[in-house]
Amino acid sequence: MATIDSTAAASALILGSDGTAADSLTPVSRGAATADDAIVDLGASRQSRIRAGNLRDLVLLLSGAIEDVHRDAQSEDLQKAAHVKARRSVPELLGELAVDRGMSWSNIARLIGVSVGAIRKWRHDGSATPDNRLALGRLAAFLELVEGFAVTDPSGWLEMSLVSGYTVTAIDVYRAGYETLLLDYAGQRVTVENLLDHYDRDWRSKHRSDFEVFEADDGQLAIRSRPKDG
Secondary structure, rough: OOEEEHOOOOOOOHHHOOOOOOOOOOOOHHHHHHHHHHHHHHHHHHHHHHHEEEEEEHHHHHHHHHHHHHHHHHHHHHHHHOOOOOHOOOOHHHHHHHHHHHOOOHHHHHHOOOOOOHHHHHHHHHHOOOOHHHHHHHHHHHHHHOOOOOOOOHHHHHHEOOOEEEEEEEHHHHOOOHHHHHHHHHHOOOOOOHHHHHHOHHHHHHOOOEEEEEEEOOOOOEEEEEEOOO
C-alpha cells in the first residue's frame, strides 16, 4: 500500500485545481479560537482557585492549632501563678484581694463559689480548704495577669457589663470557667462577641437588660426602663 504524504495531502486541500489557493476554503473562525483560549484561561484560573482554597483551609487549620497551643500555655501560666500565690496565708490572700485590689467580700465569695460567711470566717482563722486556698490564689493571679494587659483596675473591670444593655459581666464569665478566654479578651485577642458566644450562645436574647443607667438633670446617675426597640 502506498504511503500518503501528509504534507502533500494538506497542500491538496489548500490548493485548487489550477495550483492557486482555493477561493472556497473557509478560514478558521476567530470566534472559535477566542473561545478555545477562554477555555484554557478558565481552566488555569480554576486550578488557581482550587489551590487558593486549599491554602485557605490550611491557614485556618494552622490558626486554630496556634490558638489551642496559646490557650494551653496561658492556662498553664495561670495555674503556675496560682500555686505561687497560694503559698501565702489565706488572710494574706484576702488582704491582697480586698485591700490591695479593692474587691468587695461579696464579689470575692461569688468568684470563689462560697458564701460571704465563709469568707468572713477565713479572715479570722484562715481555715480555708486547700482547694479554696488555691482558688483564692488563682483569682489573685488572674487579676495580676489582667493588669499586665494595661487594665488599670482589674477588680472594677470584672464588675462591668461586657456589652451595654446586657447584664453579663466578666465575673459571670469567670465563674463559668472561661478565665483564659477572659485573658484573651483583656489582651484584645478575641472580640467581646466571641467571648460571649462561648459563655452562652443565646446571650443576646437571655441577658438583655430592661433598664439602663443615665445621668439625671441633677448630675446624679439614675436607672430607668430601657426604651423598647421599634
